[in-house]
Amino acid sequence: xxxxxxxxxxxxxxxxxxxEILPRFRRLGSGDVRSKSEPSDLVTEADExxxxxxxxxxxxxxxxxxxxxxxxxxADPSLLDALKGAELAIVVDPIDGTYNFAAGVPAFGVMAAxxxxxxxxxxxxxxxxxxxxxxxxKGAGAWLKRPDGSAERLRAASALPLEQMIGMASTGFLPNxxxxxxxxxxxxxxxxxxxxxxxxxxxxxxSGYAQFLMYNKLMPWDHLAGTLISQEAGxxxxxxxxxxxxxxxxxxxxxxxxxxxAWDMLRRKVFTF
Amino acid sequence: MTITDEALDSLVAIVAEAAAAxxxxxxxxxxxxxxxxxxxxxxxxxxxxxLTEQRITAALKARYPQALIVGEEAxxxxxxxxxxxxxxxxxFVIDPVDGTYNFASGLPLFxxxxAVVANGETIAGIVxxxxxxxxxxxxxxxxxxxxxxxxxxVRLRVAPAMPLGDMTGIMAWSDIREPERSRIAGNMAxxxxxxxxxxxAYEYWMVTSGRVHFIGHSKLMPWDHLAGVLAHREAGxxxxxxxxxxxxxxxxxGGIICAxxxxxxxxxxxxILGY
Numbered sequence: 001x002x003x004x005x006x007x008x009x010x011x012x013x014x015x016x017x018x019x020e021i022l023p024r025f026r027r028l029g030s031g032d033v034r035s036k037s038e039p040s041d042l043v044t045e046a047d048e049x050x051x052x053x054x055x056x057x058x059x060x061x062x063x064x065x066x067x068x069x070x071x072x073x074x075a076d077p078s079l080l081d082a083l084k085g086a087e088l089a090i091v092v093d094p095i096d097g098t099y100n101f102a103a104g105v106p107a108f109g110v111m112a113a114x115x116x117x118x119x120x121x122x123x124x125x126x127x128x129x130x131x132x133x134x135x136x137x138k139g140a141g142a143w144l145k146r147p148d149g150s151a152e153r154l155r156a157a158s159a160l161p162l163e164q165m166i167g168m169a170s171t172g173f174l175p176n177x178x179x180x181x182x183x184x185x186x187x188x189x190x191x192x193x194x195x196x197x198x199x200x201x202x203x204x205x206x207s208g209y210a211q212f213l214m215y216n217k218l219m220p221w222d223h224l225a226g227t228l229i230s231q232e233a234g235x236x237x238x239x240x241x242x243x244x245x246x247x248x249x250x251x252x253x254x255x256x257x258x259x260x261x262a263w264d265m266l267r268r269k270v271f272t273f
Numbered sequence: 274m275t276i277t278d279e280a281l282d283s284l285v286a287i288v289a290e291a292a293a294a295x296x297x298x299x300x301x302x303x304x305x306x307x308x309x310x311x312x313x314x315x316x317x318x319x320x321x322x323x324l325t326e327q328r329i330t331a332a333l334k335a336r337y338p339q340a341l342i343v344g345e346e347a348x349x350x351x352x353x354x355x356x357x358x359x360x361x362x363x364x365f366v367i368d369p370v371d372g373t374y375n376f377a378s379g380l381p382l383f384x385x386x387x388a389v390v391a392n393g394e395t396i397a398g399i400v401x402x403x404x405x406x407x408x409x410x411x412x413x414x415x416x417x418x419x420x421x422x423x424x425x426x427v428r429l430r431v432a433p434a435m436p437l438g439d440m441t442g443i444m445a446w447s448d449i450r451e452p453e454r455s456r457i458a459g460n461m462a463x464x465x466x467x468x469x470x471x472x473x474a475y476e477y478w479m480v481t482s483g484r485v486h487f488i489g490h491s492k493l494m495p496w497d498h499l500a501g502v503l504a505h506r507e508a509g510x511x512x513x514x515x516x517x518x519x520x521x522x523x524x525x526x527g528g529i530i531c532a533x534x535x536x537x538x539x540x541x542x543x544x545i546l547g548y
Contacts, residue, residue: 026407026421103484104419105475106381106404129381129404130301144301166315172466184459191315191447192458194469200380209378 017128050094084248089115093221097197109199113224123225136232156235159262167212202226206233213256274391291328292403325369359523368496372472384474388499398500411504431510432483434537440486477501
């Protein structure tokens with residue numbers, strides 16, 4: 001069976017960040033940023049060039065893998081459907097956290113997931129600022145890896161009472177009536193962070209510094225890698241109806257919690273859809 | 274009293290040198306023994322906080338032996354230093370690592386902050402990014418600038434006022450009690466988009482650069498706010514405590530909202546805080 005070498009893919013993300021992303025950070029003239037669908041959804045030259053570099057190398061090295069990138073899908077939405085039936089696919093977000101990137105805020109990341117027969121088998125999140133990865137291969141745990149070869153196993157936090165929990169929830173895509181209700185419910189927790197960057201939110205969760213994550217809009221490049229890494233770090237992840245989150249899902253919500261019991265409690269007391 | 278360009282440059286250099294020496298070598302390399310909780314899992318202190326503050330304090334003392342120096346960590350030992358800010362001839366207020374929770378968790382959103390206070394007024398503010406070495410700097414009456422490590426600089430402007438539904442914002446409610454807490458949290462649904470960075474340095478960075486429209490906080494420890502509030506004002510913004518009075522060095526209560534202008538400030542107080 002065809003497969004993708006995760007170490008080689010991780011290295012490609014890092015080289016791309018150095019070549020195409022970092023040199024453009026805090027150097028953006030107003031002409032380099034344009035709106036994709038709305039003002040907050042910025043796409044930059046860095047985004048497009050980074051995806052181009054990753055796609056060129058990935059398709060040459062792994063020609064049997066379907067390449068699905070955020071920018072490629074913007075140009076050809078049928079790629080998303082093709083993901084469902086693909087024998088092997090590589091799903092890439094060249095810059096996750098584009099709003100931050102464009103604002104000069106260094107919370108952004110480069111992500112890739114490997115999907116085999118409808119299931120995520122590897123996830124990689126590279127942080128260009130700290131120059132390291134968190135990554136996981138299915139069944140082999142979640143790891144922080146550095147370019148010098150050193151690695152540390154990552155573990156998600158244990159459950160805490162609701163009022164002591166720290167978490168992140170992306171409420172921007174909720175329907176209007178529900179948004180205020182969920183935000184008010186979230187006042188029950190100790191602290192609600194929102195870094196507008198799934199890459200770093202997953203990293204915080206698997207470093208054990210936060211207890212939960214919630215997303216409503218599920219584009220695969222934003223969540224496949226992070227969900228697998230969270231599960232491999234011991235967390236419980238599921239859609240709002242309790243079913244597993246799979247590569248072809250784009251809705252139905254996603255809630256990640258320390259364990260099944262905490263997941264049920266958050267679903268009941270906070271995420272009251 | 275105003276500050277000379279030369280003095281401001283030398284203060285930026287002091288902060289940048291200390292951050293490079295004491296913070297960056299420890300980023301993502303802290304062991305469990307290097308991190309301690311102060312009041313909660315959100316309120317942390319690390320070896321980087323303590324050593325950076327010591328280093329900046331020593332450099333300031335050598336240059337300004339008469340000045341009052343107020344550091345977030347030194348405050349734990351002597352709490353009288355904060356009220357003394359209201360009357361000191363010259364004082365420096367240091368937040369060695371602002372966003373310690375982020376720093377400890379490995380998130381690259383933290384900063385080093387320095388405010389200069391003279392006779393009860395903030396006269397200069399520095400918000401430094403230790404990772405890239407860039408700095409937001411403001412001097413009273415002279416505007417706010419982002420200066421890159423290589424010297425390239427750009428003047429900063431706050432965002433224009435807009436209807437609340439088109440605004441992005443931050444309102445920190447973690448130190449607010451019920452019933453205000455859930456009311457304010459729910460009211461953020463009226464905005465276009467919300468952030469919560471758990472880091473004053475980057476919240477002021479964004480609001481001063483016009484990347485979010487407003488930010489609000491209930492707890493006013495001076496090292497978190499004095500420098501950023503000056504930078505925001507020098508970028509054209511309007512700020513005041515929740516009751517409308519100006520925020521001054523030495524005060525720690527009463528909350529603050531930073532908004533594009535006075536009119537939108539009033540709207541945010543009404544529609545987000547609810548009074």
